[in-house]
Amino acid sequence: MTSFVWVPxxxxxxxxxxxxxxxxLFYTQMLTVLSIGDDQRREFEPVLDSLRRLTLWKHSPTxxxxxxxxxxxxxxxxxxxxxxxxxxxxxxxxxxxxTPMVAVLGPWCAxxxxxxxxxxxxxxxxxxxxxxxxxxxxxxGGPSVWTLPSTVxxxxxxxxxxxxxGEK
Numbered sequence: 733m734t735s736f737v738w739v740p741x742x743x744x745x746x747x748x749x750x751x752x753x754x755x756x757l758f759y760t761q762m763l764t765v766l767s768i769g770d771d772q773r774r775e776f777e778p779v780l781d782s783l784r785r786l787t788l789w790k791h792s793p794t795x796x797x798x799x800x801x802x803x804x805x806x807x808x809x810x811x812x813x814x815x816x817x818x819x820x821x822x823x824x825x826x827x828x829x830x831t832p833m834v835a836v837l838g839p840w841c842a843x844x845x846x847x848x849x850x851x852x853x854x855x856x857x858x859x860x861x862x863x864x865x866x867x868x869x870x871x872x873g874g875p876s877v878w879t880l881p882s883t884v885x886x887x888x889x890x891x892x893x894x895x896x897x898g899e900k
Contacts (some may be wrong), residue, residue: 746877763787766797768816769809772807775838775859776809782864783807786871795820799827805870805878806833808854812840825853825882829861832870852872853882896898 754868771780780897783789790801795816806824808816834853841850842858850856855878869876875896878890884892 749895761873763804763867763872765789765805765807766796766799766801766803767791767807767809769793770811770893771809773811773838774810776836779807779809779836779862782867784861786864786867795824799824803828803831805867806831806854808833808835808851809838810835810841810851814849818852821851821853832876833882834866834878855880855882 763786765783767780767783767789768791770776770793771791780789787805790803792799806828808821810816821833835851835854835856837856837858839859866876866878870876870878875892877892877896880889880892
C-alpha cells in the first residue's frame with residue numbers, strides 16, 4: 733500500500749499543488765495575437781490589458797498589406813463603422829483561413845447592424861462587454877466560441893454556449 737505525505741509549503745499550498753501550478757506555468761501555450769486599430773482609445777483598455785498579460789501581442793494601426801508572421805488570433809479594435817476596408821479583411825481571411833478573428837466594437841459601432849455594414853467574418857463583441865473567458869479558453873485549447881466558423885448565426889452561438897456552459 734502506498735501512502736502519500738502532504739507537506740505544507742508556501743502560503744498553505746501543498747507540494748503537489750505547487751508542482752501542478754509550476755507545470756501549468758511552463759506548459760501553457762502562449763497565443764500570438766495581432767491587434768489592428770487604434771490602441772490609444774480608452775474603450776479598448778481592458779482588451780489591450782488582457783492581450784498584454786496573456787498573449788504574445790503584436791499591434792498594427794491599420795490592416796497590414798502582407799502580414800508575414802503566423803498568428804493565433806486577430807483582434808480588430810473597431811472604433812467606428814467601415815474603419816477597416818472589406819478587401820483588407822478578406823485578404824487577412826485568405827492569408828489566415830483557420831485563425832479566429834474578433835472585432836471588438838467601440839460605442840460608435842452600436843447601431844452598425846441596423847444602419848451600417850458590419851465586418852463579415854470576425855466574431856463581434858462590444859468593448860464594454862469584453863471578458864477574458866474566451867481568450868483563456870482559446871489559449872488553453874478549450875471550446876471557445878471564437879473558433880466557430882464565421883458562417884454561424886446568433887442562434888447557433890447561443891446553442892454552442894448553452895452546451896458548453898452546461899445549460900439545459
